[in-house]
Amino acid sequence: MNFLKLSTMQYPVQEGDIRLEYPEISEAQTGDNFPLPADYVKVEQTTPPTYVPATQYLTQSTPIQVGQTWQSVWVVNDMTAEQIAMLAELNKPRQRKNRPPTTNSGSIPNVIT
């Protein structure tokens, strides 16, 4: 669940963040049983818009109040060229956890025995 702190409009806030402020809330109290303090409201997640994962990414702006509920607001962002390159590097199918070295020439490193 995602929450909004009304006094500061801080969003998103999660259960663990609220427990740091209210340590008396136990970890067993979670989900529908989480005792939400008065300064917080639950933000209903609306259906995300379609976007192109290869060149765009989603964020959320400040929620809006619609009637008695607060709803998420989606923003579709275009990636920069640097972000596209970073994502392409991250998204390379990783078949190995250790990456092989590139062929680097160089002097023999200092040796400490």
Place this chain on the structure above:
Amino acid sequence: MSLGFGFGLPHHVAILGGGGPPPATVYFLSLTTSTSSGSISSVPAPIVDGSGNILVFGYDTFLGGEVIKLTSSGAFSTSKYFSPSGSALAAPNGSGGYYVLIDTSLGCCCCGYYPYPSILNLDSSFNILSETRTNSSGQTSVASIPLIDSSGNILAVVYDQTNGYSGGGILFKINSALNSANYLSYNAGNAILRTVKDAAITTTNQLVYTGSYLVAGVCCIYSAYATVTSVSAATPTATPTWQVWDSSGTVGDFDALALDSSNNVYVGMFYYNTVNNNTLVKISSAGAVQWQYRYVNMTHISDIATDSSGNVYCVAVSITGALVIIKVNSSGVLQYSRTLTPPTGVINGYQRIAISGSIMYITASWANKLLVFKVPTDGSLTQSISVGGFSFTYAAGSVTSAATTIALASTTTPPALASTGVPLTTTPIAAYVTTATTAVTTL
């Protein structure tokens, strides 16, 4: 309390030693720089010993695999890397590199390749005690951190161009005496275990591994169904106990994996350029899918760890290049997100996480340096951190979560693995060149 890493433990919980004092509650951000011209990236998750020292396993692009020890306050202690004597890692085939497992039964163990997969036994000062390596053409690198089963056998993931599919990782098992080994792969018709991404061993000696397998008759690397498989670690070629696979037809892998103390399985999905590229899935020890969540404002999950209360921690990077940490409880409810933002550039390499008590240790790479971050698991201590003139910011993140429902199918009669023997040799290669790295730390 002495515990073996990888056996009978949730994945990425690493506590060694014989009941020494708990790790010092000093939180830090540490940067380690290679003395070579290479850059260091972390590979397996860090390990904490009984004295609170942190063992980090860096992969230096020039030097190869490197074991680095930091003190409990994040200061550099010692390091060694392993490379054939007389040459830098600029061998004509460009191969090389080791990374490390620590286990109380096997002792300090290093698993890597040059040019064939091999296992080094090390003492506490990282001196080489013995080496066992394969001696068969076609093998290349050991691809994943090895695991120790209840009989002392070593299981690892090997990247092999001959026995795998176009270089896909496959399971590699070597016995406790280090004198017999087998590759494990299956070929039911045209269905080949294409790649294994991560693995762990449960408290009941079940081997659970993630990866994907090819659709019969299809050769494209992206026509592969993500799978999670559970099989007896003692007899990994037996029919697996269960398998969960993506029946939606979306190509990709199940990637990072972690277990909790009840042997529930948490896996991260890895789908190239899809909206589900960071879905976290919980699967019970019996192979039943419990829940699925995906996350906004982070890329795909790089690593997963659990704590003794069943909470789940994932690390990733954001699209802006910050390190992202999320905590999820056993019911799938997001507890918090945090970001560690570097002063310039982006966090890169592999992000890894390990949990020790109420502390999390995270490794990543930044600006050709190995980054080690020690913070409480409750998400507190958000602050600006200065390290050697560089200013990082640790703050509340902006990740939101939503339940998702990728079509996942379960089967209790998946194909069994075949087995291919692997010739071994205990003839060591030339003596290793070692060196130390410099480090910059702060409290």
